[in-house]
Amino acid sequence: MANYKYRRKYFPLRNSIEVEENHKGNYGAKGQKRKDKKKATQEDIERQNQWNAEKNLRRLINNNFGPDDWHMVLTYEKDKRLVVEAARKAVKRFLAAMRRDFKKLGYELKYIMVTEYENKAIHHHIVIQNIIVGQTTTAKLVKKNWEYGRPKFVPMDDTGEYKDLAEYLIKETSKTFKKEGNPNKLRYTRSRNLEVPEPIEEDMYKHEFKNEPEALPGYYIDKDSVVEGENKVSGKPYRYYTMIRLRTASDHEGIEIEDDLYQQTADKLALLSAKKKRKRKKR
Structure with missing residues (x-):
């Protein structure tokens, strides 16, 4: 069985899909000790809290x-x-x-x-x-x-x-x-009736960070949204980006839209979501 150490999270929104790629958090191979955790400064904590607040609010609005x-x-x-x-x-x-x-x-x-x-x-x-x-x-x-x-x-x-x-x-x-x-x-x-986007996960390998992120069918990647780096605590790579839904055939760089493109993406995310639910039931 493949030993995936990284994950890709999709956050489907009205007109876009936000993606987070990062390490699962179980640092080190089996039997290895975890590296000493670096203590976050107050400035680090405030910056992270600010970023999380902006991210969560953005997704709610979108x-x-x-x-x-x-x-x-x-x-x-x-x-x-x-x-x-x-x-x-x-x-x-x-x-x-x-x-x-x-x-x-x-x-x-x-x-x-x-x-x-x-x-x-x-x-x-x-x-x-x-x-x-x-x-x-x-x-x-x-x-x-x-x-x-x-x-x-x-x-x-x-x-x-x-x-x-x-x-x-x-x-x-x-x-x-x-x-x-x-x-x-x-x-x-x-208001309590707002729809909070739920993440849909899939496994990924570290070497995938070497490749440019690929958009799902019916979407294109907003290049300005791509953020890449290494976690200051773990040293592991991460990447965030947003895929924008194509609305017309000439919406982005002449990409042609076929009727079933959005359905292909919807089917993929539905399968991943069902897989996640099955894993929860087994626990």
């Missing part, structure tokens, strides 16, 4: 929101500004009102929210889905339910990739998140 949805900012007029705890309750009431209005229209409210108040006036960033039912829209409902100021709306672009937005939101709230006594406790809050 998997649940898309073109024509909104990134909006709820602000407070000067004479209506609230202290932090009161603002937390105000935005909670706002979201409850939005949830009721959406339900009346046959929708479930989906959102991700971050709050910032350190070194600036308190405000809330919210990524929210856009609905249109007759004359009723998300924007109109927001204006009806937010009584403290004028909301600012920015439409999500048509790429379906919101890496920059996720990084901005995490960076925007980094000071507030670390502040002692922060009532929010979390970097961001979200």
Whole structure:
């Protein structure tokens, strides 16, 4: 039986698939002692936490929101500004009102929210889905339910990739998140109905890192997304990259799209997922 020491994780999203390739973590061959673990500095820990927060938020946004949805900012007029705890309750009431209005229209409210108040006036960033039912829209409902100021709306672009937005939101709230006594406790809050992407794994060999990553059928690799290096603790190689879904025959470097390409990839990931479930049952 092949002794695979590395793994490839696929994270299927709406319009892309993120890939992580790294060592499984069982360092050394059987009978060999593991190398002494290097102690991570506080700076290393904070950098890793920041990277993980950006990664998780990016995947949530990419998997649940898309073109024509909104990134909006709820602000407070000067004479209506609230202290932090009161603002937390105000935005909670706002979201409850939005949830009721959406339900009346046959929708479930989906959102991700971050709050910032350190070194600036308190405000809330919210990524929210856009609905249109007759004359009723998300924007109109927001204006009806937010009584403290004028909301600012920015439409999500048509790429379906919101890496920059996720990084901005995490960076925007980094000071507030670390502040002692922060009532929010979390970097961001979200509705419970968001789809969290589950990884699908396959085994791989170390020598595969020598080759350029290959895109699955119906996708191309975003070259700017490729990150390669060695783990500072283990010295083992890793690689991360994103595969973007092709939408038209001329979408990327003239690659031709056949009807069954997406199905080929879906079938491959389904098989890997089923294999993983079988392994779990055997344990």
